[in-house]
Amino acid sequence: MAERIVVTSLGILSALGNGIAANLQALQQQRPGLRYPQLLQTIHAGEFLLGEVPYSNDELSAMLGLPTGNNGYTRTTLLAMVAMQEVLKGIDKKELQDEGFAFINANTVGGMCSVEDMYEDFLSDNTAENALKYIDTLDCAESTQNVTKHFGLKPFTATISTACSSSGNAIILGARLIQHGIIKRAICGGCDALSRFTLNGFHSLKNVDKQPARPFDNTRFGLNLGEGAGYVLLETEKSAKERGAEIIAVLSGYANTNDAYHPTAPNPNGDGAYNTMQLALQKAQLQTTDINYINAHGTATTANDAAEGKAIERLFNGHTPHFSSTKPYTGHTLAAAGVIEAIFSIGALQQQMIWPSLNHTTQMEEVSITPTTQLIEDAGINHVLSNSFGFGGNNVSLIFSRA
Amino acid sequence: MIQPVYISAASAISPQHSFGTDAPLQPVMSSDNGKLYVQDADYSQFINPVAIRRMSRMLKIGISTGMDCLRQSGIEKPDGIITGTGRGSMRDMEIFLGDMLRLKEEALNPTYFIQSTYNSINGWLALQTKCTGYNQTYVHRGHSLEMALLDAQLLLNETTDKQHYLVGSFDEMTDEYFGVKSKIGYWKQPTPHSLHLYKHSDTPGSIGGEGSAFFMVTNEKENALFSIAAMQMLQDYTPAEVDATIARILEENKILLRDVDVILCGMSGDSRFDGIYKPLFNNTTVHTTVCAFKHLCGEYDTSTGFAMWLATQAFKTQQVPEAIIQKKGINPSVKTVLIVNHYILNSASVMLLRANS
Numbered sequence: 001m002a003e004r005i006v007v008t009s010l011g012i013l014s015a016l017g018n019g020i021a022a023n024l025q026a027l028q029q030q031r032p033g034l035r036y037p038q039l040l041q042t043i044h045a046g047e048f049l050l051g052e053v054p055y056s057n058d059e060l061s062a063m064l065g066l067p068t069g070n071n072g073y074t075r076t077t078l079l080a081m082v083a084m085q086e087v088l089k090g091i092d093k094k095e096l097q098d099e100g101f102a103f104i105n106a107n108t109v110g111g112m113c114s115v116e117d118m119y120e121d122f123l124s125d126n127t128a129e130n131a132l133k134y135i136d137t138l139d140c141a142e143s144t145q146n147v148t149k150h151f152g153l154k155p156f157t158a159t160i161s162t163a164c165s166s167s168g169n170a171i172i173l174g175a176r177l178i179q180h181g182i183i184k185r186a187i188c189g190g191c192d193a194l195s196r197f198t199l200n201g202f203h204s205l206k207n208v209d210k211q212p213a214r215p216f217d218n219t220r221f222g223l224n225l226g227e228g229a230g231y232v233l234l235e236t237e238k239s240a241k242e243r244g245a246e247i248i249a250v251l252s253g254y255a256n257t258n259d260a261y262h263p264t265a266p267n268p269n270g271d272g273a274y275n276t277m278q279l280a281l282q283k284a285q286l287q288t289t290d291i292n293y294i295n296a297h298g299t300a301t302t303a304n305d306a307a308e309g310k311a312i313e314r315l316f317n318g319h320t321p322h323f324s325s326t327k328p329y330t331g332h333t334l335a336a337a338g339v340i341e342a343i344f345s346i347g348a349l350q351q352q353m354i355w356p357s358l359n360h361t362t363q364m365e366e367v368s369i370t371p372t373t374q375l376i377e378d379a380g381i382n383h384v385l386s387n388s389f390g391f392g393g394n395n396v397s398l399i400f401s402r403a
Numbered sequence: 404m405i406q407p408v409y410i411s412a413a414s415a416i417s418p419q420h421s422f423g424t425d426a427p428l429q430p431v432m433s434s435d436n437g438k439l440y441v442q443d444a445d446y447s448q449f450i451n452p453v454a455i456r457r458m459s460r461m462l463k464i465g466i467s468t469g470m471d472c473l474r475q476s477g478i479e480k481p482d483g484i485i486t487g488t489g490r491g492s493m494r495d496m497e498i499f500l501g502d503m504l505r506l507k508e509e510a511l512n513p514t515y516f517i518q519s520t521y522n523s524i525n526g527w528l529a530l531q532t533k534c535t536g537y538n539q540t541y542v543h544r545g546h547s548l549e550m551a552l553l554d555a556q557l558l559l560n561e562t563t564d565k566q567h568y569l570v571g572s573f574d575e576m577t578d579e580y581f582g583v584k585s586k587i588g589y590w591k592q593p594t595p596h597s598l599h600l601y602k603h604s605d606t607p608g609s610i611g612g613e614g615s616a617f618f619m620v621t622n623e624k625e626n627a628l629f630s631i632a633a634m635q636m637l638q639d640y641t642p643a644e645v646d647a648t649i650a651r652i653l654e655e656n657k658i659l660l661r662d663v664d665v666i667l668c669g670m671s672g673d674s675r676f677d678g679i680y681k682p683l684f685n686n687t688t689v690h691t692t693v694c695a696f697k698h699l700c701g702e703y704d705t706s707t708g709f710a711m712w713l714a715t716q717a718f719k720t721q722q723v724p725e726a727i728i729q730k731k732g733i734n735p736s737v738k739t740v741l742i743v744n745h746y747i748l749n750s751a752s753v754m755l756l757r758a759n760s
Contacts, residue, residue, distance in 0.1 A: 043508045107542070108520065112500075119500055122583045135587050136748065139489055140521065140542035145638075145748075157638060158550050161491075161521035161542040169539060176557055180405060200503050201516035258484070258529040258538035264517055275535060391517065392526025394538055 004237040004252075005175045006403065008245040011086030011189075012343050013079055014228035014330045015051035018063070019086055024347045027355040028375060032329045034212060034224055040194045041117070048208055050194055051226020051331020053079060064150070072133040074111030075227075077143040079336075080191035083229035084147050087187055091233070093153065095243065099184045102156040104174045105144040106166030106190030108335040111137030113193040143191055156183055161335065163390030164297070165256075166190050167230070168338030168398055172254045174234045184239055189231035189339035198334065199225055205264065211359075213300035213332075215325035216309055216371045218362040223299045226331020230339035232346075247403040249346040252383065253284025259393030265303050270311030272395050273297075277315055277385060280397035284383070288316050291399070292381040293354050295345045297389045298325020298371070299332055304389065309367040322372040322379070324357035338388035338396060345384040345400050354379045408556045409627030409759065410618050411567070412476035415712035416441050416468045417614040419699050423471070427716055431699065431726045437594040438581055439612045439701035451531065457514050461492040465524040465573035465615045470531065472617035473569060481619070482566040483537030484528050485554050486573065487547030488521055489704025489746075493575045495519035524573060537568070545746025546636045548572035548705040549754075552620065553634065559622040571617030572705035581611050589702075589747060591672060600672040600698040601729075609671035609747070612701015616708025618715075624759065629718045629740075632656050633755040640751050642678035648753050649683075649743065656755060661690040664734040665723055667710045668695045669744030671702045676745050683743060684730060692723050692732040699726065707744045707752060714740045718758050 012019065015033030016026035026033060034049040039056055053060075058068040060078040064085065073081075115122070115138045118131040127135075136142065141159040148155060156177070160169045167190030174186030192198075202208045202225060209222035240247050257279065259272035266272055281288065297308055312320055326344050333340055344355060357371035364370075381402070388396045415421040418439035419428050432442065446463040447455060449470035455463065465486075473481065499515035517523060522540040529538055537558060541550035548571075555568040584590070591600075591608030600610060621627065633652045637644055653660060666687065670680040687693055700709040717723050717737045738758040745751040 116500060116503070120504060122586070123579065127586050132587060135583055139544060141489075141544045141748075144543070154639070156636075157543070158541060158546070159543040161540050162525075162538070163520055163522055173554070176561070180557055180560065182405075196503060196508060197500060197516075200508050200511050201499065201513065201519075204511040204513035204516055256537050256539065257535050258526070260529040260533050260535045262530070263523060263526055272535065390522070391520055392522040392538075393529055394522055394526065394540075 006237050006247045007249045008240050009087045009233035011083040012230040013083045042196045070130040074114040074137045075193035077146045079229040080143045080147050087231045101185040102183045104170040104188040106160045106170040106335045107140040110140045112197045113195040162394035165388040165390040165394045165396040166335035168388040168396030185235040190335040191229035192334040194227040207301045214359040215298035215300040217360045218364050220300045224331045226333040228333040228336045250401040252401040253280040253399035255279035257395045266307040270307040273308050273311035276395040276397045284399045291385050293384045294323035295341050295386045296325045297387040306366040313367045313369045320369045322354045324371045328358035345386040407630045407632050409630045411627045412619040413715035414472035415616040433597045435596045437610045459495045461575040468615040469528045469617045476619035480532050481569040484569045485539045485551040487541040487551040490574045491521040544748045545750035549752045555620040565623045567621045570620045572708040573615035574703040574705045576611045576613040609673045609702040612703045616712045627759045629756050632757045635753045637751045645679040661688045664737045665740045666693045667742045671697045690732050690734045693730040694727040710742045
């Protein structure tokens with residue numbers, strides 16, 4: 001049997017703040033991080049609530065000891081670096097490097113947040129010197145490479161982009177690379193910064209809500225977008241014990257599937273979500289009754305919540321555990337969503353708390369199950385299921401268990 | 404120990420005649436404007452007629468290449484689909500971004516936004532094949548396709564079942580992309596004729612290219628064309644590291660350099676990156692045929708796909724086309740092929756392919 005993969009360090013930056021403590025405290029206090037954007041320069045600023053990370057690029061640069069101004073780093077990369085800084089705290093970088101590790105990053109629009117402000121300059125006949133530094137930042141791997149360089153690391157690197165399930169996939173790949181013995185440890189996660197490109201993209205699809213999003217609620221209309229970054233350090237249980245690292249949680253199961261149904265909409269019966277959750281349970285050798293909490297994808301779009309709700313109801317068949325969506329706290333952070341919610345799931349295990357869904361008032365017509373809307377403490381959680389489902393039918397489920 | 408994997412089918416849409424033809428690379432296509440665009444194919448054979456009307460060029464190219472690979476392999480529904488792309492659908496991204504700036508964030512067409520997502524071709528291939536299995540997209544610059552191949556290799560090593568993964572790459576060049584990247588030294592000045600690319604290897608820059616290539620990757624040895632015996636990715640490498648990697652791979656596979664029948668070099672005519680190829684010319688003996696391919700496909704993130712397609716042709720026909728030969732060797736057959744490639748953003752890769760015997 002394959003060795004157990006455990007989580008031994010976390011790093012997170014979201015609209016709820018910088019660091020795991022600030023994030024979990026906000027969840028516990030049921031304090032959402034959404035606001036009308038103060039940093040993103042969009043004509044829709046007064047219209048849409050966003051999960052904007054409450055630090056400017058200069059403030060993020062200062063946290064990293066970088067020069068402020070147009071320093072060549074996109075906001076995407078700065079968010080990633082700040083979250084990475086937390087993961088690496090207390091880690092012997094030399095040991096990490098010498099024993100072999102991977103950095104598996106996930107991203108959906110690269111440095112679009114910077115490029116969209118400079119694109120007309122890129123196309124003009126005399127592009128400003130400051131803009132030239134950003135020409136190679138549009139692609140998704142830019143953040144991956146710059147993060148490793150900033151911390152003086154030279155890991156095996158990869159970048160994944162499967163829309164909203166991207167960083168869930170990064171976690172799966174890291175675990176598999178370790179199990180194959182290709183590397184000893186993996187830092188896995190993702191980052192995405194708010195951009196006008198994505199805001200207008202989702203708005204053009206008419207699935208951004210002007211109100212706070214209402215996951216699994218009959219009045220739901222759409223999502224609130226967010227930004228952030230998160231990373232987890234994975235290694236084998238043996239490797240963690242060898243270096244005396246605290247084991248925060250066990251990654252006990254995972255699955256990746258595709259809906260094969262529609263370019264953007266999920267299968268309305270939730271077949272894809274059902275299949276993914278079931279395969280993750282199989283991988284973990286757990287029964288549905290073993291799961292104590294589901295951190296749902298729960299975007300609050302009409303289609304997702306109906307499909308995911310039906311899949312949960314059918315799979316758990318009368319024994320649906322507590323479930324909630326934490327997206328009303330952070331907004332939908334796209335490539336970072338999978339890992340941010342994985343970290344919230346791990347936080348639920350650590351603190352033995354169920355994070356309540358916000359803004360729920362009306363039972364959904366499509367299902368008879370209801371999300372948990374009150375904070376539950378001493379929740380007796382042994383296993384948490386975390387879902388991430390994306391455009392293109394890309395589905396991921398992860399299961400984290402008590403150490 | 405990770406077992407090698409096998410390739411049972413290959414398909415490529417490229418700037419050359421590579422798709423649905425009995426006479427690959429005939430005639431050799433070239434350009435004198437620094438850009439090599441793919442030869443269009445009849446995409447309607449491969450894509451749902453309703454869906455195709457709204458699809459961008461990149462989607463049509465990528466989906467058709469993937470579907471043709473499936474058709475060639477005789478597999479209707481693969482066990483999973485894995486792609487690699489550095490750029491995704493560049494034109495869709497440019498249109499949505501351009502419209503957004505021009506229309507001041509009002510009245511935008513979501514189609515371009517949806518198609519610009521890097522995993523959209525994967526999603527379409529899954530949909531068209533009803534493949535609900537593993538689905539993944541790597542967006543890792545010059546290692547995008549290599550990562551997709553590695554992932555397939557891991558998956559095939561995680562199972563005892565006979566499985567087949569559709570693995571491929573796609574990258575698009577646009578006029579806008581070419582113009583923007585010209586500002587940071589991507590392209591050679593003055594613009595060389597594509598077929599004379601290597602005559603100017605003393606100056607920086609290359610020529611722009613694009614293409615898509617898909618492969619059926621399996622653990623089923625029977626009926627396979629060749630195996631990927633070894634693959635290594637290098638980032639921020641030195642030429643010495645690439646050299647050492649090649650030596651190690653050959654040693655681990657108990658192959659002498661003289662037994663390598665063909666080396667496909669990804670040299671791009673760019674003086675900054677030529678260092679890894681010089682030893683291949685200098686160290687090879689009369690036995691090995693040393694080839695180059697970027698004068699035929701241009702420089703792009705996933706050009707390794709075009710090289711692998713060329714290797715597939717060489718294994719199948721046991722011949723190396725004159726159009727790629729830089730230094731002709733005397734080995735009589737094509738049993739062992741080495742691909743050495745780099746991409747402008749400081750990545751390189753080495754791949755050892757062996758005929759299925």
